[in-house]
Amino acid sequence: MQAADLPDNEAQRLMALHALQVLDTPIDDAFERITQLAQALFDVPIALVSLVDHERQWFKSHSGLEICETSREVSFCAHAIAHDAPLIIENTLNDERFADNPLVTSPPHIRFYAGYPLRPADDLPVGTLSLIDSQPRHFSQRERHLLQTLANQVEELLRQHQMRQLLAQTTRRYEALLNESATGIIRIDCTGQVLGINHFAQTMLGYSDHEVVGQNVSILTPAAISSRHNSFISNYLEGGEPKVIGRGREVEARHKAGHMIPVHLAINAIHNEQGEVVEFLGILTNLTEVYAATERMHKEQSLLKVLHQGITDYQALMSGEQLWTFLMEALRELTDSDYTLIGEVLPTDTTNALKIHAITDLSWSDESRHLMEQLRSGNMVLTNPNSLLGRVYAYGDVIITDNVSQHSKRGGFPPGHPKLDNYLGVPIFSGNNLIGMYAIANSKQPLNQALLDWLQPFTDTCALLINLYRQMAEREQVTRDLAAARDQAETANKAKSEFLSSMSHELRTPLNAIIGFAQLLAKGRRDPLSSKQQRQVGQIEKSGQHLLSLINEVLDLARIEAGHMTLSMEPILIENVLDDACSTLEANIDAAGITLTRAHLSSPWQVIADYTRTKQVLLNLLSNAIKYNREHGTIHIGIEQLGDELRIGITDSGCGIAPARHHELFEPFNRLDAEYGTIEGTGIGLAITRELVERMQGRIGVESQPGQGATFWFTLPITEQAIAPGQLSSEPGNSDSESGQVSYQLLYIEDNPTNQRLMEDIIDDFDKVQLQTVASAELGLDIMRHSPPDLVLMDIHLPGMSGYQALDAVQQDPKLQHLKVIALSANAMKRDQQYGLAAGFADYLTKPIDIEKLTATLNRFLKLAPGEES
Template identity: 30%
Template sequence: MKAPDLPNNESARQTALDQLRILDTPLEERFDRLTRMAARLLDAPIALISLIDRDRQWFKSSVGLDVSETPRSISFCGHAIFDRQPLVIEDTREDERFFDNPLVTGYPNIRFYAGTPLHSADGHALGTLCIIDRKPRTLSDEERQCLRDLADCAEEQISARELAIHYREQELAQQNESLIMLRQLADMLPGGLYQFRRYPDGRMSFPFTSKGVERSFGVTEEQAREDAAAIFAMIDPEDLPAVLTTIEESARLLTTWSVQFRVRAENGTSRWFEGHSTPQTLSDGSIIWHGYLEDIDGKKQALLRLQESEQQLRRLFELAPGGIILADYHTATIIDVNAAMLKSTGYRKDEFLKLDYRKLLAPSHPSQRTEALNELGATGYFGPVEREMVDCNGGSYPAIVHSMLIRSSSERKLLWVLVEDISERKKVERMKSQFVSTVSHELRTPLTSIIGAIGLLASGTAGEFTPKARDMMAIAERNARQLATLINDLLDIEKLVAGKLDINLKRQPLQPLLEQAVTVNQSYGVQREITIDLAPDLPEAEVLVDGQRLLQALNNLISNAIKFSPDRGRVHLSAWHDVSDGKPTVTIAVRDNGQGVPEAFRDQIFQRFAQADSSDTRSQGGTGLGLAITRELVSVMAGCIGFESLPGQGATFWIRLPLANSDSHKKTAAC
């Protein structure tokens, strides 16, 4: 244990304390009120106003401690008076100065201490206003400021007490001089000191007001002394009834008057004040209050803004269309939940708050939970991912889940979980898919007959046609085949999404597939005088793919490149070895020299029926299914697809596939 040292100015400090004549005086409500407030506001079992005497610390006011003093040699406050900043010991058993202190090892078993020094008007350290707890804890910045504010009030009360003593002594000897000095000191205080008197006949006046009151209310001491109405007239009309009611209650019970109210200036602006005063009955039956006014406008406005912000956030929380859960990260205890989440799951709020939020997720593979925890730990975020949620009846529904890890002011880890019920969306998608599939199947059979009939007619089976009739037959055949392509695309994309498309994976060399893709699309390029180049330095690579489906994907990319290139343009097909997620891969790229992919279209380019120009007058045809089909085909072959594009400089679409001799074909290659 380390005993506190003596300050360098110990003699002057002790003299300043002695001159206050505060040691060994009776209890005073002005100080007891502050220790009660400290204990209540800072949630501490013990709160003290401790004054450091020669060989002891004496408690002017105490809450939760039944002794009036302890030796200075074992005091905590003796250490605290060396600095103007609070002394905070979060765990006394971890501090070499105090771990074996009798006040730690025995009664009152101090484990936490926070003390803010109290100074006399001339700057000498007198003692501390401190709080003590029997368990370790921390003190937030807001709590430190609260302790500082209460210490300031204690210093003001010490100064006010000193002034009162000084006033009484000087009044007996040199009354005028004493009044002048008291006036000067009172006027120097940041707030306002006053005396308010109410006479038996109902008259009211302010026998004394400091300059602080005049600065706050714009009412001179003479005006206030003659009639209190001048000051009451400055109080906001909305707050005046509360002020008068609390005065009546204080007069009836002779209890401390304390209230917050607004003072309205002549220009219409208002400021918040807080008043505290203690009533005293006089021999003539009147009551006089001795009090202090403090300008709290800054603190009050900050508090009101905080309350307003909390109310707005609460309204947003409750009105949010998606489910929102706030939970403890470690214990999985649910702290709050909004109405949308209750509606989706069917629980009442009191039932929901008793749940473990992890039980709301349908049982999943352990790797999914590990993945979520790892992502939360690394980035603080998880999702969005699709998960099955469990309702109050044990049923499940699909949802998109996001989560975010945060820390409270007390460093408690909390988890925000956003849950979007997509049951209706899934239902609509199933209906749409079923409709598209049914319509496509119903159209394909008659369309096949139509194409066959047109082919027979065009071949002259039914006789020769005039040149104009042959042209019309060619147009009919071309449009019928385009419609057949659309139907086949629709059926392919539905089968891919449903996992029902037959895929025959075989190990085969890549280069012949690339050459075949160029050959197949040459005729389309010739129509617009577009050259299709195949890079000469193709890698000798083998891939595990369905050859026909890879050709289908390549044809989609090449035909798109031709479609969006200018006449007499150039399309370039290349490939190279690559590495993805530490595994060997091969990348195939198709580059055009068109206008590039519009910025607004990039996020939806691989979605079904997506068109950069979806108007009726668009210059380029197409169903909007080609890239969606390509993405699904590449995915089922354990590959991935992407693109790069700059405005006016064309676009490069690429496919990345694992090599046939690697094991990365078991999962989709990382893009």
């Protein structure tokens, strides 16, 4: 036996079969008559309408055969489906495909088979009309044609069956839509008569079916338009512009009881096959809950608006004394009330009293008007606990009544008092404390628990605002106290600044002599020192410089804390700063036997920073890496880009730091117990470094583990701005010398004898500079007037006339205005230098004297040729 092959379009064929909805349906007389006719017409014992399913063949009609289906594997019809063509087998025993088929070798012992494909839709074969005989026979061409004709009739029956099924489904859907829909549906004929109304519409409008069907639909419309309703239909039928038909709109429908119900109405015209309007279908959606929800939403929005404005505009409302009036009017609108009040509860020795902050005007006479003014101003409080108000503010009770005149606690109203119908009094609690109340009267809304619950956010907001109001006086007092504390802090800060300035001056004056003479002794060429003396002098200078650096760090920290640290933010090349810092510490690195390496820069990175302060950051971190390194250790400077930042890391090979103590590193004066060791320092270098980095919009941090060294890193913002040309320029040269001048006169005004001798020893190395020293500004001015010098060096703190007063005298004297006066002072704070330059000093040098800087300054102002200072 050979089973039939599956056709290429098997999936589509099965879909077409199932769409007929005919499988496993009851016996149908029309199909039975076709197969009986086929039996008689062809004189065969069996005639079938066979439908080939996925794994079976099912017989819609099986005249002469008791079974109603077989497996597809033994099906003859499956072969006709596979080839999509008529299948005629005149003797099955002579056909190897069927000779051993169970239907051939066993009952019904098929010897003859003729099957014609059935294609009721999309030309897809779903089955066959089949003829079966137990004897072989010849099948003529005429018989073939007759079989095709009968098959066409079966196809039509299948199509009609499908249409009946679809129509039945449509009918069921329509009936469900009409009768079970949660929307009102009304059928109307072309004269406006109601043909049908579904249950939902009956319930919505209060009618029964027999009360509406047969009546004109105008009974369901508002009286204002019921008389014109029929004209709407006739106008549409005559081709007029539709107003409702074919469009949706919100209208009102009339309930049987007479009240109106908001609905959304959509009317559709139903046409027959000729395109004529035969009836109308009205769809009504009840909008009652939607309208109610919208109203609730508007109320909620109004409430939220009040709460939001009361909180966010509290300061403005309170400053304008409008807060309580605003809340009172909002409460009146929210509750549709004629009268409202809001008050604050004031505890007394006996019972609570009520201070009214806002109240609707209830005055009806001059006397009552005066009383209202007293209540509003807060000059009068209410104390009677046994009144409608008193029960609320004295005991915290909620009072609700719809009949004020009959309430036991109403009290008496004087003649002329406005009539009060209903009343609601609500206490305002903050925790367990009764702090206020509000009341409404003559409300258009029902006064009940639902209203109280809805007003709860308003009540809570009033509690918050009363607490804020109570805190106003306290806050004002705190503000006054803070102002006094601020003034005291500013005074203390000023005193601290003056102390630091004084300390700086007093410490720098002796350091000037210590460092200056040490430098002179070390550089002396006329009386050179021995090696031992050189070491001793070097130690003196080193200790002096260390003390000077400690002073500078303390002053830097003080300036940062006081907010007086100014930065000059500009594009700088990070490589230039690194070169500068490494060059400055080159001798220290060599002396410590440390190997310094730097990462190769892939590009000339530019950052936005203060050049001097960036160098200071690098010097601080590199100095620490030198001090806390191991013997013959290493330092590596790494640079990498992190987004829009440049990260500079200083990695040493020292003993490392425990992560638990990393946060202590940047605390001022915290040296992590290093103060007990041999390494010198104040413990504020990293604190200053962090402040400088953060003020330059950077970040700083540390990565370290004990025994693995440490990496201190910081970031600066990257920029692509052009580098200012002036950044690359050097100090003005000294090439513009006047070789013809024999000598220069330098006047030095200084009252300290030690500093005088130091300056004399320094100038002694300048062959073409003659120094004249005086101890007061007055004497210096006399010398300037009688024998003007080429340059003046002047201390600021002098006996009698100060340096600034002397400078002013020089600037006011036309004969002396050309003189260049350089300040040389122990006042070394940044503001001192800025003030000095602004006052008119040509330059501002600080003590202790930096001999190299002094030399460069003298070269610049006296225009000495190279070598003339030696």
